Amino acid sequence: MPLLSAHQLSVSKRDRLLFDEINISVSAGDLMYIKGPNGAGKTSLLRVLTGLVNADSGSVAYRGQNIMQNRETYQSDLLYFGHALGINRSLNPLENLMYWCCQHNVMTTKNAIYDILSVLGLVGLEDVPVSNLSAGQQRRVALARFWLKTAATVWILDEPFTALDVQGIALLNTRIIEHLQQGGCVVMTSHQALDVDYPTKELQLEYRI
Numbered sequence: 294m295p296l297l298s299a300h301q302l303s304v305s306k307r308d309r310l311l312f313d314e315i316n317i318s319v320s321a322g323d324l325m326y327i328k329g330p331n332g333a334g335k336t337s338l339l340r341v342l343t344g345l346v347n348a349d350s351g352s353v354a355y356r357g358q359n360i361m362q363n364r365e366t367y368q369s370d371l372l373y374f375g376h377a378l379g380i381n382r383s384l385n386p387l388e389n390l391m392y393w394c395c396q397h398n399v400m401t402t403k404n405a406i407y408d409i410l411s412v413l414g415l416v417g418l419e420d421v422p423v424s425n426l427s428a429g430q431q432r433r434v435a436l437a438r439f440w441l442k443t444a445a446t447v448w449i450l451d452e453p454f455t456a457l458d459v460q461g462i463a464l465l466n467t468r469i470i471e472h473l474q475q476g477g478c479v480v481m482t483s484h485q486a487l488d489v490d491y492p493t494k495e496l497q498l499e500y501r502i
């Protein structure tokens with residue numbers, strides 16, 4: 294049985310049909326790459342897959358159960374990384390991540406977060422307000438979630454490489470592959486070619502007039 298499946302999804306925005314009759318099946322170890330030009334509907338599709346918004350028609354299932362009837366389990370097994378980072382710019386990285394862990398029922402310690410921030414190249418910046426960090430450093434703070442929410446099976450990632458430097462991209466690539474090898478699945482968009490040595494499923498969305 295697939296971890297995540299979608300059946301006959303259709304979404305319109307402002308009278309424009311973005312996509313229809315989309316079917317998706319993603320199993321443990323699968324990396325699915327949603328491709329398409331700006332405005333094609335990639336983010337809209339990802340948001341439907343997270344359960345944040347409803348499709349006009351069709352359904353999404355996690356482990357064979359509709360996510361609307363299975364909301365709590367799905368949310369606790371899901372890691373969604375969207376365009377908005379969801380970090381408070383007045384708080385420092387440590388405070389942001391402690392708060393995020395509380396919100397998402399992730400058990401952690403300050404020391405564990407320090408270790409992850411170190412992996413992410415943020416040593417010495419733990420106590421600096423996020424507003425004083427560079428764009429790439431702010432993304433790295435949010436990326437710490439990939440190391441924190443280890444129980445999440447389904448990763449849905451919208452342009453996760455944005456603003457990252459070469460080393461940051463390599464770090465994230467490695468973490469994604471590790472997650473897949475541990476039996477997770479990933480559905481993602483990216484405008485840059487994926488630098489991963491891993492079989493990829495692809496879904497191409499076209500810009501419809």
Ligand SMILES: Nc1ncnc2c1ncn2[C@@H]1O[C@H](COP(=O)(O)OP(=O)(O)OP(=O)(O)O)[C@@H](O)[C@H]1O
Pocket residue numbers: 306307311329330331332333334335336337338
């Ligand atoms: N809440 C909304 N209300 C109205 N229109 C919306 C809404 N969200 C998205 N759209 C429209 O839906 C279309 C698809 O948007 P979406 O963000 O899904 O595209 P995308 O493929 O992710 O684009 P990009 O590559 O630029 O990120 C766009 O034309 C956008 O204007």
